[in-house]
Amino acid sequence: ACSSKEGSKEEKEPEAELIVSTWGFSEDFFRENVYAPFEKEHNVKIVLDTGNNADRLNKVRQGNSDVDVIFLSDYYAQQGVAEDLFEKIDSSKISNLDKIYDVAKAPLGEGFGPAYTIAQFGIAYNADEVKQPITTWKDLWNKDLANKITIPSITSTTGPMFLDAASKISGSKEFNEDQAFAEMKKIMPNVVKEYGQTSEFVNMFSQGEIVAGPIMGMYFASLQEAVPNAKFVTPAEGGYAVMNTVNVVKGSDQKELAQSFINFMLSTEVQEKSAKAKIDSPVNTEVVLTEEEATNMTYGEELVNSLITLDMKFVNEKSKTWIDRWNRELVQ
Amino acid sequence: MSLFTLENIAVSYNKQHVLKDFNLEIEKGKLVSLLGPSGCGKTTTLRLIAGFLQSDEGKFLFQEKDYTKVPVNKRNFGFVFQNYALFPHLTIFDNVAFGLKLRKVGKAEIEKRVMNVLDIVNLQGFEKRYPKELSGGQKQRVAIARALVIEPDLLLFDEPLSNLDANLRESMRVEIRRIQQELGITTVYVSHDQEECFSISDQVAIMNKGVIEQLSDPATIYKYPSTKFVADFIGFKNFIDFDTVAEREGQIELKKGDYTFVIQKDGEMKNISGKTGAIRPDNLQIRAKSAADPLPPNGLFGQVNVTTFLGRSYQYVVETAIGNFVVNQEMAQPLSMGQEVILEFPKDEMVLVD
């Protein structure tokens, strides 16, 4: 990014700027443990553009934001790839790639950004309020849960995953759209409403509006605080992997630096710190956590490998149809 | 029998009394005028009667019922506002029809009555206009029409003709009087125009600083004001504070310094206790003095100070040994400044006031 933009705060500092587009959570942690050391080492200033996936991606699309590095969930990152918004990465420049799980290396396709963390999409429930412990996706279909659960909206990152789960419930091995929707139709009586933001899930859960629902594991700690007897399970059919990726935006004038930044994100040092701070589950295999430290984290090769990954390319191609069907068939 | 009574009313704004110990009684079907200087409380009295204002003390009886707390809209009184208060969002027709519609009068009837009253106030053809498209006098007439058309139990007029020219004012006041008498609507009328008040009223109340100084039929007030204030207010511009007052042979003899005056005492004359003589400029006689003229009885020598043309007559201010006097007299050739004159005080035109 050119450093002469008025928008950036420091006018006089001569050093280059690296513009990083990210969600904006735990900013203090990142500032201290990631940005600051990186700035120091490379004599660069990191400027953040924060916001949700869609908004940030949209700004990159319009070519306005001069972003160099962008953090996106795999679903949105795939859109960026499809629209040719990202630079190919020179994997030789990212030495830490070797240290991470294979699934995380190039989830969007060869040459595109790696996932720097993997989260698990499973089920949380309130053990006080459900008759039998929930262990499978299928359990959410139980009539006992009428009007007591929430599911992710199809437009959110995890929406397609739940749709996939529905397809699995139907017994189909391959993803079967029609059967999935048929199953979805059956679960709707149980659904109070869909949630678009995790905060909604948390609020509904803590206010007793719902007793169960699919959610990403990283948020479970919050639920547990509100409802001490809350449980998080990896459903028997398998949890889903939600991968957050880092990419270099096309037209970046700091490509080298951007790659160094990605490399730094994958470094054992950063990965370990952020895991211990319970911010992001590590993808770096060198990171070792105690059991205590691993609670609510997606940790361990075994677990990671057991997670189902969706073909985001396929999801992207289909999302318009799915959204449309979802609107028409499920919520009307 | 009196239709309504104001008893010991007191009204104040910001703790300052505007009306105090105010009493007024009006008989059914009568038209009573309130006359008084600007700010004396005329509008306040009307607003009180209309119910826009609550009195601090006192009682308002209407048809023997206590009306003090009856809400405005239950009173069925017509009010013509000093500042018109026309509804800007309604046409002239709708302004006038407003009260009728509320009374659920039929459409055809409304049409008829509104057109009729607009005719009376000389505003045929203005029905479709909005108030802001009228001249001041036209607005005022709409305000009158709006109050008349509902044929209320009591009509309250606050300077309803102030913005009309003499002719219109005269014809309007005749109309108001006619309607008022025909329908027997009791009316309280505020105007600063004395001729208007005197010609239209059954009774005139002269107000001063929130109290009524005199309440009588017009002719009595006109001829026999009872206080100096009233006299002054209705045009007795000349006053002489006498040193002594004595009754003698059906006449009253008055002395001021070296001068002696005589006043005819007639039957109706109410006030003979006062020590101040009052006379109107119109009633003073003035004529040029030739060198040899002696001082006539009830006369004074003087000198013309100021001359003003009034249309009908000329007005002079004459300087005399016991003060300045104002005289109006019709004459072909005006007297000139500095002219020596003789003033005469006709003995049946001077009155005594408190």
Added chain:
Amino acid sequence: MSLFTLENIAVSYNKQHVLKDFNLEIEKGKLVSLLGPSGCGKTTTLRLIAGFLQSDEGKFLFQEKDYTKVPVNKRNFGFVFQNYALFPHLTIFDNVAFGLKLRKVGKAEIEKRVMNVLDIVNLQGFEKRYPKELSGGQKQRVAIARALVIEPDLLLFDEPLSNLDANLRESMRVEIRRIQQELGITTVYVSHDQEECFSISDQVAIMNKGVIEQLSDPATIYKYPSTKFVADFIGFKNFIDFDTVAEREGQIELKKGDYTFVIQKDGEMKNISGKTGAIRPDNLQIRAKSAADPLPPNGLFGQVNVTTFLGRSYQYVVETAIGNFVVNQEMAQPLSMGQEVILEFPKDEMVLVD
């Protein structure tokens, strides 16, 4: 030399002409009154002069400069509004001081001048109040004070005294006249009160439907109206449309049916071409007719139809062979309804009009 001139002015609202071919010329230092019936265009004329209104046609010259397009605030004219237009958010003091502050007058000077003018309009002690805390007449006086205090080049008064009682009105008009003359401020004055207009003005313009019918000094208009409209407007209530008019021996002989009238022809008399005779109610002579009375010259027999008390005098409507006549006469005992009377038309009081 004329200070300002209105030349062929035309003004219209919604395509209807309110003023048309309007011409007016006023000399420096003079006070000119506009008199005319409600809705004839007086306010419109003033607004035009003030610059609130643009004329469709015509020119306005002031001190020989074309003022037609000069913005209001560059004109330095004082305007007293018919509806007062006081600033509701300012105290009386600030309302009056408004113009002075704009003229960057010093604080002490403002204080002095405002207090002085408030004194003139009799509102000492009201400085701290807000307009809504005043009576109608008080507001009107503030409006006058506000216009006077800036000592403008031209003063425009729109019915400035309409809501004041007779005494105040008189003293105010004397003050206005005094200030106007002392400072030599040219003034255009609109009022519906004829006495006021006549007493205060150097010239009077009688308007009718947007044109000036007659412009003269007050005495001339008062005595010699040139048209029927003007005559009627200024109080010649009685008209006789003569069949023939003939001049004979310095007199004019007029015929109406069987009746013959004679009018004195004097030097000033401007209009001898008219065929309509006009006379004021005040100038008609009335007396009771005894059975044997012959018809006097310039006389008519009649019968009293209506009697009204006017304060000073009584008013009668008399029915005669050639129409009804209105007579005002002072008399101790009023004539009664139905009374047979003799009317006399003094030959020097009747005028001929177009």
Added chain:
Amino acid sequence: MSKKYIYLLLLPGVLFLTIFMLVPIFMTMGTTFFREDGFTVEGYLQFFKDPYFMGILFTTLRVSVITTIISIFLGFPVAYFVSKMGPRKKAFLLLLTIFPLLTSPVVRSFSWMIIIGKNGVLNNILTGIGLIEEPLSILYTPTAIIIGLVHLFLPLIIITLVGVMENIEPDLLTAAESLGASKLGVFAKVVVPLCVPGLVIGSILVFVGSFTAYTTPALLGGKQRVISTFLYQNAITLNDWQVASIVAVIMIVVTVLVISLMNVLAKKLNPRG
């Protein structure tokens, strides 16, 4: 006053809006009328033929109209009351009125969840005093959306109306009363018509606000879809600005229609305005 001068007053604003709003908007929307083969309204026709789309359009319309009507009915008397207060009390009440606007939509909807939720304050009270047995389910229904929207937009209408009511000359109200109008009559026949300009703009603010609202329906509504959900899905999630623009144009047209209707009604109430 010369006409030129009037246009001069309007010019800066119009220029600003033209450059920064009208032109970009027309460029965005222009694309919805043109395909390779020239002008077309095909895109629009599809929407009007689609019962699903029409369904949510009408749902949204209904919710917005109801919200507007409720806001007027709640706001008008309150504005009247407030405008009659002394200056200090009036200022204080106006201050209280704007307070809700200072809270984020998320927290605000959370507070409504607490009030009208299954275990909410309202249900607790009602079941507590035995008025109902089963908790009312208001949350996640169109009713909840309406409550939320009214709460959101009521202040706008109150503040606007107070500003208008203050300039009504008090004697007009007394005049109406003296002609026989009850307090209610004065209100309906004089106050309301004179407030029409404020009422119109207030209603427009509320209606448009409700019609385009996204967060409140998303948080308080259940599975209910409103039209802005649809717009967001297409614009933000699918990045399909073509469809988003079509939806936006339809929304604008509907709004303009509703506003025209309101103006017609307003003209009836106050023909002069």
Added chain:
Amino acid sequence: MQEKSRGLALFTFLVFLFLLGPLLIISITSFEGGNILKFPPEEFSFRWYENIFKVKMFFITFKTSIFVSLAGNLLALLLGIPAAYALSRYDFRGKNVLNLIFVSPILIPGIVLGFALLRYVVVAYEFSIYTSLFIGHTIIMLPFVVRVISSSLSNFDFSIEEAAQSLGLSKVGAFFKVVLPNIKSGIIAAVMIAFLESFNNVDISVFMTGPGVSTLPIQMLTYVENYFDPTIAAISVLLMIITAIFMFMVERLMGLSYFTKR
């Protein structure tokens, strides 16, 4: 009369209860000690208030928001007041169209407006982030300013404006000295509504913000996407307190009634 206005007073009270009740709940939850919004709160604490000051972005974006809203408000007033005046004072050709133009920014769904602005103005002319935010917010505020002010001018008696002119004020001067003071509460209402609309705006701001620059509502939105604690409630309460303090200062300086008509 008394009866009726007592009814009206009760009605007003209930409406205010409706408006303010939820705020009370928000205020209470903001003192929750735990990590989750809860009602009633389990323990009392100020920690989320402290948290506001710990997260630097809140303060930075708050400043941006205030700045943008104020500056935009100023421009909107500058552009809007003359327009409002012309639209309500005069009759002229094209008035309806102009009226429509001036409300149009609220008729156009925010995201579409934001998108169009981003694509055809900001990117095309390479405006900086602050400039774009400023322009975008001015556009949002303009209709509120124009319409609210012109509706409060609708019952205005313009003869006092003429009076002022005849006393020597220019047209502009008369407007400022006489018209404005008498529609003060209309202006204040317009300013407040416009300010809050802009201050709360998300739709358009989302497109106008960029690296290093964001507004408070967007920051708050970002926050709630990732955290579920009562910080946002605390911010809302804080904003109310700031407003109240501001009003209190105004009251001290010039009386609260400064905001309303006599």
